[in-house]
Amino acid sequence: MSAHLFREIENLKRAILTLGAMAETAVRDATHAIADRNEELARRVIRNDDALDEMEVQIEESCLKTLALYQPVAIDLRFIVAVLKINNDLERVGDLAVNVAERAAFLATQPPVHIAFDFPAMARKAQEMLRKSLDSLVNLSAGLAREVLLGDDEIDAMNRQMYGIVQEAIHTHPDTTESLIHLLSASRHLERIADHATNIAEDVIYMIEGIIVRHKTEEYQPRSRE
């Protein structure tokens, strides 16, 4: 690999991690805004999304420039294609954090609803998956990435559980229907954030092992971390 290409790849790595950190912050703040009924924090997440969008555009441009100028092959090519896809996922995670923040801004203006669902636990799980997927990229660890894949079922189960609880609560407290539907929405946005973390983890594994693991999750075995 030429020194130029090496430098470009290092720059791309730094840029995608910066975008990842921005996306993580957005998710964390948006879910805190729900839990703390903090409208100001929710508004901040919404305002900050432009910066994420700009960063995504810059990263894609850099990937295309690197592909055209240095014509990388093998692992370098796979890395750049992975960055292109992960870039897309992170931008959408930012959009979903905005969606959660919009729900938070609304919920903060309503009387609190009390349901038997641990929203903060679901939020933590989604954030943990996102963080691990980015760590698996930095450390090129297929083991860490596989841990992310195992988390996906857990989040799906939480989301399904939320469905049942909200339906029940609508029956017993029909006056809070609107807030409950907004909460249900927020839980589905978290589930989609976890989906993107799963996509990122799959791309990392794909890049590392050069094998396609997508659509074959039932075959995964957890492994110790490399």
Add this chain to the structure above:
Amino acid sequence: MSAHLFREIENLKRAILTLGAMAETAVRDATHAIADRNEELARRVIRNDDALDEMEVQIEESCLKTLALYQPVAIDLRFIVAVLKINNDLERVGDLAVNVAERAAFLATQPPVHIAFDFPAMARKAQEMLRKSLDSLVNLSAGLAREVLLGDDEIDAMNRQMYGIVQEAIHTHPDTTESLIHLLSASRHLERIADHATNIAEDVIYMIEGIIVRHKTEEYQPRSRE
């Protein structure tokens, strides 16, 4: 462009259009299954998803092979990167069609719900956006792609309207809450399908014009078709 690269790009074009047609069929059948309360049709959509997943994996492999073997530049490079991203979008459209089909399979077992929402109209709009986004790719038409972008607000408005109607219906017919929430889900899946059509259209414009239009939708002006 070498004859080999030309042939590879033609193959990729054919493959992505085949995947697009499969995704369109899945969306059409899933929404028909909702409208006609047809459980058998819904089950068929769910069964057929494996074929879409396989096709996506093959297309990504072909893109990587083409990038490594022929090291395309300029418009060819942009085309292959666009195919990589559109491939991803189409696979997720297939997943969303499965989600709609799962709702359809459930709803078919329940008494029909009557709400003042034109679900088939929303389904037609989402399908039209998907079809136009693929047409814009085949014809390399930025004009057609821009029409897709304009449709996105319409679908979002329909989805927001659905929200209000379902909330209202839950109040007046609490016995149908479960079916109503499933219908609301189906409408949100349609909205996400339209989002993917929008992503595809943006990638087509980006490829054609070499400019980034993402995150700048407010500046679009509808144009006549090229």
